[in-house]
Amino acid sequence: NNQLSIPSFHDITYHISLDDQCARIAFDRPEVLHAFRPQTIREIQQALELATEDGRVGCIILASNNLSKYTPAFCAGGDQTVRSNDGGYQDGTETAPKLRVLDLQVQMRRCPKPIIAVVDGYAIGGGHILHMVADITIASDRSVFGQTGPRMGSFDAGYGSTHMARLIGQKRAREVWFLCNFYDAKEAKEMGLINAYYPTSELEGRVAQWVRRVIMNSPTAIACCKAALNADEDGGAGIMQMGGELTRMFYMSKESQEGRDAFLQKRAPQFRSKL
Ligand code: 1HA
Incomplete structure (x- = not known):
């Protein structure tokens, strides 16, 4: 709840x-x-x-x-x-x-x-x-x-x-x-x-x-457009905002999660980048 x-x-x-x-x-x-x-x-x-x-x-x-x-x-x-x-x-x-x-x-x-x-x-x-x-x-x-x-x-x-x-x-x-x-x-x-x-x-x-x-439109796309439009005039603070959206999305990927899991399991990470 x-x-x-x-x-x-x-x-x-x-x-x-x-x-x-x-x-x-x-x-x-x-x-x-x-x-x-x-x-x-x-x-x-x-x-x-x-x-x-x-x-x-x-x-x-x-x-x-x-x-x-x-x-x-x-x-x-x-x-x-x-x-x-x-x-x-x-x-x-x-x-x-x-x-x-x-x-x-x-x-x-x-x-x-x-x-x-x-x-x-x-x-x-x-x-x-x-x-x-x-x-x-x-x-x-x-x-x-x-x-x-x-x-x-x-x-x-x-x-x-x-x-x-x-x-x-x-x-x-x-x-x-x-x-x-x-x-x-x-x-x-x-x-x-x-x-x-x-x-x-x-x-x-x-x-x-x-x-x-x-x-009706994608909230993630809107959030990233807003961050990009802000970044154009907000300097370092704007880049931080856009960077934060990137990090949030990276955290949702298998690649990022492998880094966390390897740390917690005290082993070397096995990264498989999809990029
Ligand atoms: O610049 C900043 C900042 C900058 C950097 C960082 C932070 C900041 C934070 C704030 C500000 C500012 O907002 S400075 C600008 C403040 N605002 C004003 O100068 C506008 C003041 N109001 C007026 O010029 C007029 O009210 C009006 C042109 C919008 C409307 O005129 P009207 O139709 O003749 O109404 P009026 O009789 O003046 O207002 C109705 C009631 O609302 C009045 O109260 P009453 O005599 O009935 O007891 C009036 O005093 C009240 N009122 C209106 N605006 C304000 C206000 N009372 C307190 N503060 C107000 N801003």
Whole structure:
């Protein structure tokens, strides 16, 4: 019995759809446009780990739970009410101020399963970066994209800058950061920031179509494609990720298992390479 127990979350919701072999992690702070505090990020990290390890899950959705009485949003970035003067964000769950969202970005990149960001409304600041770091972004036509850091005293000089430039080009990335303009879904699609956008009423159904197409395909092939696409820009860390996928597959071969068995049986290995 490998049923995983799901912890109780406060700032997010976590669901698995067995029909679609899909986990849905959703921001659940609509009253602050899903701005994230350390607790929010910590919970997403836990949920992402659960989804990654759950053999029933082939695809992971990162979305938000909007309510009609609030402005629709995917995520309005770091919660500025818990931004400390000591170099990070700190709430009751954190013993020191940190930039925990950077760890989440790395976890999303290293997750071997495809992550689809579903953006319905504002994707701003650190929230905008999370959708960029996801593998695929599908948005509603009422979505708004942009960075605000240089306007309110912040910046992301990691993926938020370098990956953005890979997505939309150097000139456009400089415009996004230097001017802090906001862009609608049509502009975001033209720039290459998102894969597709649909009327809000159709979003859920369209996302389900994308998910069904993804889960039809080989999870190992997808994991290796993701690792290779990451390796192209992640340097040594990217090669490590791709190398890890290779090692995992090698461990499944008779040749590799002979090395382990010979060691355990204290004899010389008899390798028969099939290559
Ligand atoms: O740059 C980083 C990082 C860099 C390196 C490493 C780590 C990083 C981690 C995080 C970040 C950042 O995310 S910096 C960027 C932080 N985010 C922002 O600057 C966006 C702030 N929000 C807005 O500019 C506006 O809310 C909006 C343009 C998205 C929407 O405007 P609108 O429709 O007028 O709504 P608004 O009334 O402003 O927002 C609704 C409620 O949500 C407000 O609360 P209320 O007055 O009703 O009590 C508002 O204060 C709250 N809210 C929105 N965004 C945030 C927020 N509260 C806290 N933090 C927020 N980010």
